[in-house]
Amino acid sequence: MNLKLDKIDRKILDILQSNAKITNAQLSKEIGLSPAPTLERVKKLENSGIIKSYHAKLDTDKIGMGVSTFVYATLKGHNKSNIEIFMEAINKIEEVIECHHVTGSGDFVLKVIAKDIASYQQLMLEKVSDISVVDNLQSMVILSTFKDSKVMPIPE
Amino acid sequence: MNLKLDKIDRKILDILQSNAKITNAQLSKEIGLSPAPTLERVKKLENSGIIKSYHAKLDTDKIGMGVSTFVYATLKGHNKSNIEIFMEAINKIEEVIECHHVTGSGDFVLKVIAKDIASYQQLMLEKVSDISVVDNLQSMVILSTFKDSKVMPIPE
DNA sequence: ATTTGTACCGAATTATATTTTGCATCTAAT
């Protein structure tokens, strides 16, 4: 599988990142090819794994998930087994929508969403703090998000 | 516009969050309705703004954006005018894909992507540190991401 | 020069989305 991206591929990726629901016909117009090779390129991008998946983005307020936070979590020891215990527990909590292992002594950044502050507190106390290997948790509540781009730049 | 979501709506949202490319026919099967009312519901969810948009998710490594970081930024003073200067500058930097205003004295969390550490450093020095109102920057490099769910739970 | 592979186009085919129609259910007012 050839992963080399030309200018047209990058344009396709740019467009599909910002609007996944564009029709192939419209996409082909915007990149200046006919529908057939356009579709071929898109399929190639999908099959090669460059495009991993397609997702609907929801309005958190409108679905009643008004509280979003970042949580910085430290473990009691950042050995492999503790990390595995942590990962497994985190994966079961659907309100934890992201979990990243970051530099700094074995620490993690989580993104958590909740209905309101009360349910957030409950969630953290009952589900996250409760994970045996968790040492410290530090929450930052997101007051507002003024950039949340789903479009990543693609280097040449 | 009625924003009340019933069980079927929540199921639709759940499915479209994890797979935006599902056909209406398949979606209707999974929720147990016929295509017509299914499409009606999806359109209603789109028009009401509950579904904001649809996006392709790319593989950061495969597009050559191997470095992702969280950056905690503090401003020299967190008054309205400084925040506006900061926001405007940040919006122009396409490598900064997220920017959130968080609790703590006027601080921000950014998510930044780059080709490699060298270009990351260059980006931060030349574009981010350079914003006049920025006081302090603290970077955390993401070593690995083991949860990045695009599916938010929806409360009843 | 010939072969091989790749990318492209236009047209035909197939799949899918959208609209329409009419029926069933529910609610509220009489």
Place this chain on the structure above:
DNA sequence: ATTAGATGCAAAATATAATTCGGTACAAAT
């Protein structure tokens, strides 16, 4: 209880879009 209005539905018909197919052009390798 009955009626009127609204809502939601299934099924069929239509419109639109995606996909496939055959063929052409071009580039690189032999």
